[in-house]
Amino acid sequence: MGGIIWIIVVGFVAGIIARILSPGQNNPTGFILTTVLGIAGAFLATWIGQAIGHYGPDQGAGFITATIGALVVLFIWNRLVARGMISDPGNR
Secondary structure, eight states: OHHHHHHHHHHHHHHHHHHHHOOSSOOOOSHHHHHHHHHHHHHHHHHHHHHTTSSOTTOOOOHHHHHHHHHHHHHHHHHHHHTTSSOOTTOO
């Protein structure tokens, strides 16, 4: 249970950092959406790190890898918004 809480906290911070670092106009607007995408990036980084053996089963991603994961998720978000496949709920 502590690992999941760690991933959420790290993802929250990573989402904010990734939003600041991510260029472009299709950034998700809104605090909650940015946080959710950051948490998704942290889970992605944890899953990949555990799959390649970098992290153990009870370990989560660190701040740097979670930020990289959040940047990947934000990039995917930007591409989906740019193609019109999804709409940015904060941009109405």
